[in-house]
Amino acid sequence: MSVQDELKSVAPAKLLIDGVTKSFPTRSGTVLALDNISLQINEGDFVCLVGPSGCGKSTLLNIIAGLEHPDSGLTLMDGKPVTRPGRDRMVMFQEPALFPWLDVMGNVLFGLRLKPNLNNKERREVARFYLRLVGLEEFAHSNIHELSGGMKQRAALARSLAPNPRVLLMDEPFAALDALTREQLYGDIQRIWSERAKTIVFVTHNVREAACLGNRVVLFSPHPGRVREEFQIDLPHPRDINSVELASYASRITRALRGYVDAPETELGAE
Amino acid sequence: MKRLLSSIVFFSVLLMAWHFLVLAKIWSPVLLPDPFSVWEYLKVAAMDGTLFDATLVTLRRLLTGYGIGILLGIPVGMLTARFRFMEDTVGVLALGLQTLPSVCWVPLALLWFGQTEGAMLFVVVMGSLWSIIISTDNGIRNVPPIFARAARTMGAKQFYTWTRVILPASAPFVVTGMKQGWAFAWRSLMAAEIFVTILTGFGLGQLLEYGRDLHAMDQVIGVMLAIVVIGLLVDKIIFSPIEHLLHRRWGTGRA
Numbered sequence: 001m002s003v004q005d006e007l008k009s010v011a012p013a014k015l016l017i018d019g020v021t022k023s024f025p026t027r028s029g030t031v032l033a034l035d036n037i038s039l040q041i042n043e044g045d046f047v048c049l050v051g052p053s054g055c056g057k058s059t060l061l062n063i064i065a066g067l068e069h070p071d072s073g074l075t076l077m078d079g080k081p082v083t084r085p086g087r088d089r090m091v092m093f094q095e096p097a098l099f100p101w102l103d104v105m106g107n108v109l110f111g112l113r114l115k116p117n118l119n120n121k122e123r124r125e126v127a128r129f130y131l132r133l134v135g136l137e138e139f140a141h142s143n144i145h146e147l148s149g150g151m152k153q154r155a156a157l158a159r160s161l162a163p164n165p166r167v168l169l170m171d172e173p174f175a176a177l178d179a180l181t182r183e184q185l186y187g188d189i190q191r192i193w194s195e196r197a198k199t200i201v202f203v204t205h206n207v208r209e210a211a212c213l214g215n216r217v218v219l220f221s222p223h224p225g226r227v228r229e230e231f232q233i234d235l236p237h238p239r240d241i242n243s244v245e246l247a248s249y250a251s252r253i254t255r256a257l258r259g260y261v262d263a264p265e266t267e268l269g270a271e
Numbered sequence: 272m273k274r275l276l277s278s279i280v281f282f283s284v285l286l287m288a289w290h291f292l293v294l295a296k297i298w299s300p301v302l303l304p305d306p307f308s309v310w311e312y313l314k315v316a317a318m319d320g321t322l323f324d325a326t327l328v329t330l331r332r333l334l335t336g337y338g339i340g341i342l343l344g345i346p347v348g349m350l351t352a353r354f355r356f357m358e359d360t361v362g363v364l365a366l367g368l369q370t371l372p373s374v375c376w377v378p379l380a381l382l383w384f385g386q387t388e389g390a391m392l393f394v395v396v397m398g399s400l401w402s403i404i405i406s407t408d409n410g411i412r413n414v415p416p417i418f419a420r421a422a423r424t425m426g427a428k429q430f431y432t433w434t435r436v437i438l439p440a441s442a443p444f445v446v447t448g449m450k451q452g453w454a455f456a457w458r459s460l461m462a463a464e465i466f467v468t469i470l471t472g473f474g475l476g477q478l479l480e481y482g483r484d485l486h487a488m489d490q491v492i493g494v495m496l497a498i499v500v501i502g503l504l505v506d507k508i509i510f511s512p513i514e515h516l517l518h519r520r521w522g523t524g525r526a
Contacts (some may be wrong), residue, residue, distance in 0.1 A: 065424055067420060067423065067424065076466040085423045085424045085426070086426065087425065087426045089424070090424060090425070091420075091421070091424040093417060093420075093421065095417075097418060097420070098416045099418060099421075099436065099439070099440070100440075100520055100521045101439040101440065101442060101520055102519075108437075110422070110425060111425035111426065112426060113424060114431070123295075143519065143520055143521025143522060144520075144522075144523060145520075146522065159425075163425065163426070198502045241356055243428070
C-alpha cells in the first residue's frame with residue numbers, strides 16, 4: 001500500500017445502536033447506566049451526546065468503541081456487529097493518554113505500527129502528515145511533558161487520526177483545557193471533520209460546545225440513561241462558539257436539558 | 272564544577288580528621304590505622320593483582336546472581352500483578368521472604384550446597400529476587416489503566432500491550448526496583464563471601480575476612496573502601512544514566 005492510498009479519505013461509516021442496555025453493580029445496588037438506547041448515526045454525521053454526568057453517555061461511547069459490552073442490544077457498524085475495539089473506530093479520551101516513554105512522533109506512530117502493509121518509512125510519512133494537520137510538525141521530537149494541555153490533545157488527535165479510522169469517538173476531549181485553547185481546538189476539529197470526512201461521536205456535558213460542533217445534538221438524561229430529545233443544528237461550519245445564532249440553539253437545548261434533569265422530582269411530586 | 276569542588280573539600284576534610292585522630296593516639300594503631308597505611312595497602316594490593324582478581328571474582332558472582340534475579344523477578348512480578356491467583360500465592364511469598372535479611376539465607380545455603388559457588392549464588396539470588404518481584408508488581412499496578420485502553424483502541428493485542436505499553440510505562444518503578452535489587456544482591460554477596468570460604472574463587476568479602484584473620488586493619492579498611500567505591504561506581508555508571516533518561520522522558524525529578 002502506498003502512502004497516497006493510506007492518506008486518502010476513507011468513507012465515513014454508519015452506526016446503528018439498537019436497544020442497548022447496560023447496568024453496573026455498585027455498593028448501593030445495580031445502576032442502570034443505559035436503558036434501551038437506540039440511535040442511528042449516519043455516514044459523516046457529527047453527533048454530540050449531551051447530558052449531565054451519570055447519564056451513561058461515556059458508557060455508550062465505550063460500547064461503540066468495543067471497550068465495553070452491553071448487557072443486551074447491539075451496535076452495528078455498516079451492518080456488522082461491534083464486538084471489540086478496532087482501528088476503524090478510534091477513541092480520544094478526556095485525558096490525552098499519550099505514552100510518556102515515547103516522543104510525539106512515537107505516539108502517533110504507535111497505532112500505525114500495528115497496521116500491516118506499510119513500511120516504516122511510509123509510516124513516518126503518514127505520521128508527519130497528521131502532525132502537520134494538527135499543527136504539531138515542529139514538535140515531532142518533543143517529550144510529552146514538554147507540551148501544553150492543548151498541544152497534548154492535538155497530539156492525541158493526531159494519534160487517533162493516523163490509522164485513518166472511519167469513526168472518531170471523542171469523550172469530553174476538551175473538558176480539561178482553558179477556554180482560549182478550547183476555542184482553537186473547536187476550529188481545528190471542525191476543519192478536520194470537513195477535510196477528512198469522518199463520522200464523529202462526541203460526548204460532552206457542555207451544551208454550547210455541542211451546539212458549536214455537532215450537526216446533531218442528542219440529549220441524554222440520567223438514572224436511568226435514556227435518549228430524550230434530538231436537535232438538528234442547521235448552521236454552516238465552521239461555527240464560532242460566540243455567535244448569537246449558536247447561543248439561541250444552546251439556550252434551547254439547555255432549557256430542554258433542565259426539564260429532563262428535574263423530571264424525576266416532578267414525577268415524584270405528582271404521586 | 273562547584274558541586275565537584277564541595278565533594279572534594281568534604282572528603283579531604285574527612286581524611287584529614289582521620290589522620291589527626293590517628294596522630295592523637297587515642298586508639299592503638301592496630302585498631303585504627305593511618306589513612307596513608309590503608310592507601311599503602313591498596314596500592315600494593317592493586318599492584319600485585321589481589322584486589323583486581325578479588326573484584327573480578329566478586330563481580331562475576333554478583334552479575335550472575337543478580338542477572339538470575341532479574342530474569343526471574345521481572346516476569347514473576349508481571350504475573351503477580353496480572354493474576355489474582357499469583358498475587359495470593361507467589362506475591363505473598365515474595366512479600367514475606369523480602370523481609371528476611373539476606374544473611375539469614377547463609378546457614379541454609381551452606382547446608383544445602385556446602386562450600387560451593389552454588390551456595391554463593393543461591394544467597395545472592397534469594398537476596399535480590401523478592402524485592403525485584405515486588406517492585407515490578409508495584410510498578411505495573413501503578414500504570415494508568417487508560418494507557419492499556421488507548422492501546423487496545425489502536426488495535427494492540429494482549430501480548431503487544433504488555434510488552435509495548437505496560438512494561439515501558441512501569442519502567443520508572445521497575446528501574447527503582449532493579450536498583451534496590453542490586454543493593455540487596457551486593458549486601459547478600461558480601462555476607463555470603465564472609466561466611467562461605469571456598470577455594471574456587473577469592474572475592475572481596477573473603478579478602479576482608481582474611482584481613483580480620485591476619486589482624487591487618489589496613490587491609491580491612493582498604494577492602495571496605497574498595498567495596499564502597501564499587502557500589503558508588505555502579506550507581507553512577509549504570510543506574511544514574513538510566514534514571515536520568517527516564518526523568519527526562521517523563522519530566523520528573525530535577526533533570
